[in-house]
Amino acid sequence: MATYKLFLLPGDGIGPEVMAEAEKVIAFFNAEGGARFETEKGLVGGSAFDAHGASISEADMERAQASDAILFGAVGGPKWANVPYEARPEAGLLRLRKDLQLYANLRPAVCYPALASASSLKPEVVEGLDILILRELTGGVYFGEPKTITDLGNGQKRAIDTQVYDTYEIERIGRVAFDLARKRRNKVTSSEKHNVMKSGVLWKEVITALHKREFADVQLEHQLADALGMQLVRWPKQFDVIVCDNLFGDMLSDVAAMLTGSLGMLPSASLGDVDPKTAKRKALYEPVHGSAPDIAGKGAANPIAMIGSFAMCLRYSFGLGAEADRLEAAIAKVLADGLRTRDIAAPGEATISTSEMGDAVVAALGGAQAA
Numbered sequence: 061m062a063t064y065k066l067f068l069l070p071g072d073g074i075g076p077e078v079m080a081e082a083e084k085v086i087a088f089f090n091a092e093g094g095a096r097f098e099t100e101k102g103l104v105g106g107s108a109f110d111a112h113g114a115s116i117s118e119a120d121m122e123r124a125q126a127s128d129a130i131l132f133g134a135v136g137g138p139k140w141a142n143v144p145y146e147a148r149p150e151a152g153l154l155r156l157r158k159d160l161q162l163y164a165n166l167r168p169a170v171c172y173p174a175l176a177s178a179s180s181l182k183p184e185v186v187e188g189l190d191i192l193i194l195r196e197l198t199g200g201v202y203f204g205e206p207k208t209i210t211d212l213g214n215g216q217k218r219a220i221d222t223q224v225y226d227t228y229e230i231e232r233i234g235r236v237a238f239d240l241a242r243k244r245r246n247k248v249t250s251s252e253k254h255n256v257m258k259s260g261v262l263w264k265e266v267i268t269a270l271h272k273r274e275f276a277d278v279q280l281e282h283q284l285a286d287a288l289g290m291q292l293v294r295w296p297k298q299f300d301v302i303v304c305d306n307l308f309g310d311m312l313s314d315v316a317a318m319l320t321g322s323l324g325m326l327p328s329a330s331l332g333d334v335d336p337k338t339a340k341r342k343a344l345y346e347p348v349h350g351s352a353p354d355i356a357g358k359g360a361a362n363p364i365a366m367i368g369s370f371a372m373c374l375r376y377s378f379g380l381g382a383e384a385d386r387l388e389a390a391i392a393k394v395l396a397d398g399l400r401t402r403d404i405a406a407p408g409e410a411t412i413s414t415s416e417m418g419d420a421v422v423a424a425l426g427g428a429q430a431a
């Protein structure tokens with residue numbers, strides 16, 4: 061039986077609450093016996109700062125490096141608002157992304173039919189939506205140097221951020237996009253602003269050449285990032301995989317997120333390269349939402365984003381596509397049955413707790429198996 065090492069980093073606020081529900085799903089699959097998931101737990105964010113004075117300890121970084129995949133909850137909260145900058149809760153997540161070179165951020169935007177009315181767009185625009193935004197995560201303007209604010213001495217200051225991309229960075233994210241599209245509806249939309257940015261010119265050139273060389277069977281189109289923003293809210297179902305740089309991806313993935321209703325529904329994956337020695341890909345899976353201090357400890361958090369992140373882990377780290385399909389079908393069934401946590405309930409609708417939602421997904425999984 062295949063054995064997979066999962067490193068769990070629940071974090072702060074609702075992180076541990078939603079992680080507990082993902083652990084029920086992991087226990088279900090272990091009990092079923094198709095594959096064995098070994099779990100180990102560490103500290104990240106504010107909880108790590110309280111224990112070690114750092115947002116993640118060196119020992120936990122080593123465990124993260126040695127694992128087959130990381131499941132991450134959420135970090136942050138008012139309690140740690142004044143800790144030193146380098147020990148702030150987010151620093152733990154940024155360190156993981158950087159040290160593991162997790163350059164490909166996958167954010168699916170899937171609208172379950174039962175939740176189409178929760179979107180701010182018309183139900184017919186979003187019902188059945190299933191698109192994937194792929195954001196380059198380790199390069200571009202967030203990291204480029206120089207990155208400075210200079211006092212010009214005349215009462216003015218000058219701020220500089222630098223957008224930098226090398227060919228290899230564009231190629232490797234492009235390759236992930238085309239590979240993903242082949243497993244979906246075979247279409248990639250590449251987005252940049254080649255009309256005003258040199259990095260956009262290179263981005264378009266590299267993606268076009270890669271497509272011609274290795275992925276001519278996949279449909280490729282280019283859209284300027286501003287136009288794509290409009291198209292995303294006009295008719296999002298025209299897309300399959302959208303690939304873009306760090307800055308545009310940050311914005312466009314948040315727009316796409318809102319198409320589907322609630323933050324509590326959105327999973328994500330961050331992938332690195334395949335290690336040629338082990339044939340394994342470094343990967344971290346996390347809900348898009350934060351630690352939600354406003355509802356922490358109240359049993360009100362929606363665990364579906366966290367459970368959906370584990371479904372992505374099954375699919376992208378372990379090649380367990382059938383198990384991922386079953387888990388996603390179990391989530392869809394629970395929603396179709398009308399079960400709602402507070403964030404996805406219509407006004408006046410009955411709601412269930414975090415742990416009741418986790419139990420319902422596990423029960424639906426059992427049902428899916430028996431069917």
Ligand code: NAD
Nearest residue numbers: 134135136137323324349350351352353354355361362403
């Ligand atoms: P947030 O995502 O924590 O919460 C935004 C709103 O969405 C809140 O009203 C919250 O109650 C609700 N919400 C979020 N997740 C939910 C869930 N699973 N179920 C039901 N409702 C949910 O964002 P925020 O309030 O801007 O930030 C809170 C803290 O989280 C801050 O410290 C921030 O820095 C941190 N944060 C961490 C991450 C991360 O760990 N990756 C991401 C974003 C924000």
